[in-house]
Amino acid sequence: MRTICFYFQVHQPFRIKPYRFFDIGEDHYYWDDYSNRSIIRKVAQKCYLPMNELLLELIRRYNGKFKVTFSISGVCLDQFELYAPDVLESFQRLVATGHVELLSETDAHALCSLANKEEFVRMVESHKEKIKRLFNGYEPKVFRNTELIYSDKIGAMVAEMGFEAMLTEGAKHILGWKSPNFVYQNSVDPNLRILLKNFQLSDDIAFRFSNKTWSDYPLTTEKFVNWINAIPQEQEVLNLFMDYETFGEHQWAETGIFEFMRSLPEAVFRYTNFSFSTTTEAARNAKPIAKIQVPTPISWADEERDLTAWLGNDLQNEAFTKLYELEAQVQKIDDPDIIRDWKYLQTSDHFYYMCTKFFSDGAVHSYFSHYDTPYDAFINYMNVLSDFILRVKNKLKALEAVDK
């Protein structure tokens, strides 16, 4: 049985407010409540609410034959609770249909899988708890790491935590001649199945849909179904992975993206031999074809599909190192504010804003950053981190004083 697996990433970071060096030691609240709230509200109106509505309609219309998978970051869920309970409820309604899967990820949409195993496990646990609490005891079985970052080693850690499958990018330099349209296995622990993003067809929807200079513009369901039919019969799983904000936010409603999604299931059912599956179903139902070797981490970002959007330049490296140096100290402190800030500071977006790859992917980067330059982003983050370090130190001193 051939199947299409839609997975949508839902994520919004807690953005940091403009924080000057003279605030260090004075002001311990870092988050830009105003812009976080207004961005959540804006995206809710343009994307989350109308698209959730549409998906619910489709799930009902096809009586469960159309299904999708979501991964919602913990920091995003926190913001739904704070600013958009209506959005949270609409996701709860979707999950309650039984035809919507939720994935596991790190609570803070963090890069901790690259820094520290203990922290990684803790972050996954706390996200699990959050999902359980908010979605009626729901337990995710499949894992997706921040930005689809994956390596053999990370896969092994994920397998150890008991997950059945994990998602990542069908990066060309990993696959070579091989196709992403099969289920693969982790090279360390073959029990962990790996689903790979078909970036060609995913990005046709996510990035190129409204691009008038694209030779295939406009994208219609007829065209898309023809492309799907062109996939060789033995290739079984088509993974369409994308940001959920594609619908209505990156691609505005005026582009016809909602109409495209509304009529796609019908076209698939009528003209192809594909069905729709959740990631768990896709991973379970297909026979794994081979182990996949990924010695150095890959991701779904930029042309290089590597980590350079978040780590690699001096700014990112300094911020990342200084942050994770604190891990052991933070664990000794039982203070809700410290724990919250420790989490939120780990969100990958803060490092993304510091990226200096201006030339090739600069346009995409500036679209996602509210800072003028990566240097501004870095200075602001480091000011906040400096204050956080002071707080951690002071707390520890206070604890030691009590012990004595």
Added chain:
Amino acid sequence: MKVLMFGWEFPPHISGGLGTACYGLVKGLVHHKQDIIFVVPKLWGDEEPLADFVNASDVVIDYRERKFKKIWKNLTYLEVSSFLVPYLGPEEFKKYTDYTLHDRTDVDESVFSNKFEFSGKYGKDLIKEVSRYALVAAQIAKSKDHDLIHAHDWLAYPAGIAAKEISGKPFIAHIHATQFDRAGEGGGQGPVYEIEKAGLLAADHILAVSHLTKKVVIEKYGVDPNKVSVLHNAVLDASIIQSSVRKNVPEKIVTFLGRITFQKGPEYFVEAAKKVIDRDPNVRFVMAGSGDLLNRMVERVAELGMGTKFHFTGFLKGKDVDDMYAISDVYVMPSVSEPFGIAPLEAVRHNTPVIISKQSGVAEVLRNAIKIDFWDVDAMADAIFGLLHYHSISKMFKELGSEELKKLKWEHVAAKLVTVYEKLHQEQP
């Protein structure tokens, strides 16, 4: 292409940035095999032989030529309607205008002698020299074959217009600074503004040193945006300078280097310094240069009680400038209005991280710099603190600096200019 170029100064005898920019541009154009006839009011004989130099002081004018009379009539009008030279105080202004009004005949006679000894300076007789220069330009345009006319800043615009009057070739007005940069909002009046405006409107094409300047040209002079191209400045030497000079204080040094005048925003630097010193005692601030606001800055520093941490060096030149860049940990250029601003690129050559105002043209081309609004003292202080405390930025600036400078060479600028030349040449009827 044979280009008839009018400047006002040329290295090594210069008093402003205009001469340096002309030198770089001519050097770049020679690299691209362009023929340049470069006219300056006064030649000293030790200029690098890059162009066919013409000394305006040596040109004999044949004033029987009918067209010359017409040109002169226009110029006289300009002079009579103005009476003044920029940068004069009110009293001097009165003296000078009286003199001009009563001595018109003298001016006419000296201007119409066969030869005229230009000073080539920016003195009291500037307008007179500008007029005479235009007459010489007409004579040169008659005797020297050329395809295009290219004039640098308002001093040479009447020359460009006059040359075009004679040869009919396309006239390019290059604008390195407008009167609004020099005089602030009051720039929109007076003879310099009038000459500038006449030149810009008469030009077939305009070259602005930045998008910022292009905007001013369009908005304040009513020029058609389609005839303005942006041609950024560049560095003469893109190499990194390894200096052996070491600072003899343990503290970090943050430097302002430039004229201490309204346009350069020194007061914002002083206010930002106060904010940094309040939080970090291990910093010293240096204000290098002189200018009309120097005394006020000294007073303000004393008033803020940071005299032991904030130092004034007075006017620096030559090696002292280089040494100042070399011992600085941060260089700040908080200009209120800077058409381009080459100094930050010199700082980059010394591996010194820079903070520049968004109100400077150089901010359009320099990527590895922190950019702030000149008035945002908090952001400036924050950037200074960030550069002093978070070392990866300075490290990155150092790593990327030489790469970045290589992109900012005059030969690249000249290549762009050649395409402008060619387009104008082809469009010519």
